[in-house]
Amino acid sequence: MAHEANAPSLTAAEVAHVARLAKLELDPAAVERFRPQLAAVLGHIAKLGSVDLAGAEPMAHPFESHNRLADDVPVEGLPIEAILMNAPAVEGRFLAVPKVLAEES
Amino acid sequence: MALPGGHADLTALRDAIASGAASAEEACAATFAGIKAHGAALNAYHETFEEDALAQARKVDADRAAGRPLPPLAGVTLAVKDNVCTVRGRTTCSSRMLGNYRSPFDATAVERLERAGAVVVGKTNLDEFAMGSSGEHCRWGRVANPWDTGRVPGGSSAGSAAAVAAGLCAGAIGSDTGGSIRQPAAFCGIVGLKPTYGRVSRWGLVAFGSSLDQIGPMTRSVRDAALLLDCMSGTDDRDSTVADRPPTALAATVERPIEGLRVGMPRQYVSDANDAEVNEAVAACADAYRAMGATIVDVDLPLTDVGISTYYVIAPAEASSNLARYDGIRYGHRAAMRPGDDLAALYARSRAEGFGPEVQRRIMLGTYMLSSGYYDAFYTRALRARRRIKEEFDRAFAACDVLLGPTAPTPAFAFGANDDPLAMYMCDVYTVNTNIAGICGLSLPAGFAMRGGKALPVGVQLQANAFEEERLLRAARMLERAVAARTSAHAPAVHA
Numbered sequence: 001m002a003h004e005a006n007a008p009s010l011t012a013a014e015v016a017h018v019a020r021l022a023k024l025e026l027d028p029a030a031v032e033r034f035r036p037q038l039a040a041v042l043g044h045i046a047k048l049g050s051v052d053l054a055g056a057e058p059m060a061h062p063f064e065s066h067n068r069l070a071d072d073v074p075v076e077g078l079p080i081e082a083i084l085m086n087a088p089a090v091e092g093r094f095l096a097v098p099k100v101l102a103e104e105s
Numbered sequence: 106m107a108l109p110g111g112h113a114d115l116t117a118l119r120d121a122i123a124s125g126a127a128s129a130e131e132a133c134a135a136t137f138a139g140i141k142a143h144g145a146a147l148n149a150y151h152e153t154f155e156e157d158a159l160a161q162a163r164k165v166d167a168d169r170a171a172g173r174p175l176p177p178l179a180g181v182t183l184a185v186k187d188n189v190c191t192v193r194g195r196t197t198c199s200s201r202m203l204g205n206y207r208s209p210f211d212a213t214a215v216e217r218l219e220r221a222g223a224v225v226v227g228k229t230n231l232d233e234f235a236m237g238s239s240g241e242h243c244r245w246g247r248v249a250n251p252w253d254t255g256r257v258p259g260g261s262s263a264g265s266a267a268a269v270a271a272g273l274c275a276g277a278i279g280s281d282t283g284g285s286i287r288q289p290a291a292f293c294g295i296v297g298l299k300p301t302y303g304r305v306s307r308w309g310l311v312a313f314g315s316s317l318d319q320i321g322p323m324t325r326s327v328r329d330a331a332l333l334l335d336c337m338s339g340t341d342d343r344d345s346t347v348a349d350r351p352p353t354a355l356a357a358t359v360e361r362p363i364e365g366l367r368v369g370m371p372r373q374y375v376s377d378a379n380d381a382e383v384n385e386a387v388a389a390c391a392d393a394y395r396a397m398g399a400t401i402v403d404v405d406l407p408l409t410d411v412g413i414s415t416y417y418v419i420a421p422a423e424a425s426s427n428l429a430r431y432d433g434i435r436y437g438h439r440a441a442m443r444p445g446d447d448l449a450a451l452y453a454r455s456r457a458e459g460f461g462p463e464v465q466r467r468i469m470l471g472t473y474m475l476s477s478g479y480y481d482a483f484y485t486r487a488l489r490a491r492r493r494i495k496e497e498f499d500r501a502f503a504a505c506d507v508l509l510g511p512t513a514p515t516p517a518f519a520f521g522a523n524d525d526p527l528a529m530y531m532c533d534v535y536t537v538n539t540n541i542a543g544i545c546g547l548s549l550p551a552g553f554a555m556r557g558g559k560a561l562p563v564g565v566q567l568q569a570n571a572f573e574e575e576r577l578l579r580a581a582r583m584l585e586r587a588v589a590a591r592t593s594a595h596a597p598a599v600h601a
Contacts, residue, residue, distance in 0.1 A: 020453075022425060022456075022465075023452045034469065037525075038469060040526070044417070048418070051411055056489040058485050058488035061346075062316065062542065085207060086206055088439035099447075100447075
């Protein structure tokens with residue numbers, strides 16, 4: 001389903017959905033704060049609808065150069081200590097994370 | 106107003122150190138004395154490295170005394186925006202998310218500047234993750250403008266601009282995704298250069314909009330910008346988007362005026378929406394060019410005001426992807442867990458606590474526009490508009506060498522004056538298209554506007570086509586010389 005980029009009136013449910021997709025835990029007050037701000041920006045962006053884009057190919061990057069390949073030689077990565085020094089939680093030589101799989105009940 | 110010791114700019118300080126007329130250690134000590142005296146008023150720096158910096162400066166003096174050859178930036182003090190990675194100190198992006206982050210590597214640009222002898226004095230505050238145009242959205246407190254501490258310095262390279270303007274470093278580097286070097290440069294009365302996309306390696310620049318971001322110099326003069334770009338540009342195996350071109354050699358040519366220069370004046374750039382002094386400064390610069398024998402060319406850029414719409418699709422879309430890496434697992438802020446929380450809750454709470462409101466807004470905008478059903482209507486459409494904007498610049502540069510216009514519609518505004526996000530985004534109307542098209546742009550001081558009895562700098566912007574920095578800087582140097590009487594009439598209220 002395609003939507004036109006016209007000024008959308010965002011609902012709280014839509015903002016909450018986007019926040020879930022964006023992995024941001026928002027309470028209802030935050031959703032309500034963001035809702036008109038996001039709607040205003042999306043409304044402004046609707047200007048894009050008025051530009052004649054016939055024949056204009058999407059341009060994702062300023063310079064369309066070809067893939068650049070590095071020589072296939074092994075290089076030293078960062079030492080484990082350098083990686084772990086910024087980790088919020090560590091167990092031995094590993095990053096500690098909460099349980100990923102639910103326990104059997 | 107000169108740097109402590111009477112040096113006009115970074116190049117003058119460099120020359121004085123190289124000739125033995127000045128001591129690098131004394132210049133460095135004077136810089137830290139300035140930071141101690143004025144740091145609190147401006148909040149330009151988040152962290153400084155006095156001991157290391159003085160030790161490096163002493164080594165420069167010793168090398169000179171021993172007759173060893175000095176590299177091109179030997180002993181000059183440099184500030185680094187805190188979204189550029191340095192092994193020394195922290196790299197926080199002025200965000201709670203990276204409040205304690207210590208980079209295991211130096212950015213290529215920093216590595217090259219240090220190898221060229223620059224002494225890094227500290228990390229400067231920014232709008233969180235370089236998202237903002239005022240310097241107000243910083244986890245470590247807002248940054249103030251040295252010309253009027255009740256006003257913003259501009260953003261996002263707020264601390265770098267304030268530090269250079271106040272003489273708290275000889276020069277600085279910032280990053281520019283949609284105007285983040287040029288707009289604060291204009292607000293603080295300094296020179297800010299956004300190089301062509303691909304000129305400077307982005308390795309070690311914390312990614313915001315990867316197809317838009319560039320590191321660039323923020324300096325007291327055009328020749329300083331040339332010198333710093335010369336020392337940090339060029340290919341880099343660690344960034345596959347850097348152009349396959351040798352480092353620039355702009356310092357060698359910057360003093361040479363361009364004969365027969367063609368200056369394009371886009372009709373859309375001089376508008377009633379600008380403050381009168383901004384339009385007046387642009388007109389004065391056009392007159393100055395005319396007096397130097399340049400030809401003024403009328404240019405039509407009808408897509409100028411489509412830039413903001415295009416930018417606020419592409420930049421948030423790229424940001425939402427780039428900032429997905431902050432999940433509270435490998436580095437960055439991790440929220441406290443509650444009983445029953447799963448991994449998804451850890452991600453979502455860590456991100457909600459770690460990112461400030463502007464960053465969250467842009468992540469949500471990008472996520473929305475990249476989501477199923479909206480992707481083509483927003484993202485693909487913006488990429489097609491991007492093509493049109495690039496074509497428009499190509500046509501313009503067929504008829505002229507550089508484009509002249511305002512950097513921003515107004516001089517520095519008061520704190521809180523642009524609390525509405527969309528109003529803040531409009532501050533970048535003249536700068537975003539440079540990044541969208543990947544060309545180069547520079548802001549330089551061109552006059553003043555009086556507000557409440559205080560003089561505020563007004564900047565003008567020059568733009569040139571991709572990889573035309575030599576032309577851009579030579580044209581800028583001509584103008585800098587020609588408007589010197591206009592720009593030296595006032596001095597910042599806060600200065601070392």
